[in-house]
Amino acid sequence: xxxxxxxxxGNIAADxxxxxxxxxxxxxxxxxxxxxxxLVNDHNFSMEDARDAAAKAVADTDSRGIDxxxxxxxxxxxxxxxxxxxxxxxxxxxxxxxxxE
Numbered sequence: 475x476x477x478x479x480x481x482x483x484g485n486i487a488a489d490x491x492x493x494x495x496x497x498x499x500x501x502x503x504x505x506x507x508x509x510x511x512x513l514v515n516d517h518n519f520s521m522e523d524a525r526d527a528a529a530k531a532v533a534d535t536d537s538r539g540i541d542x543x544x545x546x547x548x549x550x551x552x553x554x555x556x557x558x559x560x561x562x563x564x565x566x567x568x569x570x571x572x573x574x575e
Contacts, residue, residue, distance in 0.1 A: 486517055487531035
């Protein structure tokens with residue numbers, strides 16, 4: 475059993491996700507819940523660390539093949555700059571919060 479460590483927590487979560495059969499079965503929330511449970515139960519992660527690692531692994535998987543990225547150097551606490559196909563777009567904090575409501 476691997477112990478959680480900052481250098482490999484993302485790799486453990488990504489490996490768990492890659493080996494799960496989720497196609498056509500799980501919603502995103504169900505997949506996150508399953509990965510978190512495995513990290514906590516099988517790898518002794520704290521709940522907070524497991525949630526972070528699972529969310530990053532799912533986001534990385536969702537974002538494969540996309541010609542874009544978050545420009546963290548330009549982004550602020552109220553503006554998220556996104557580069558998509560060479561074009562810069564910005565999302566305000568208000569827009570991001572409304573997505574979750």
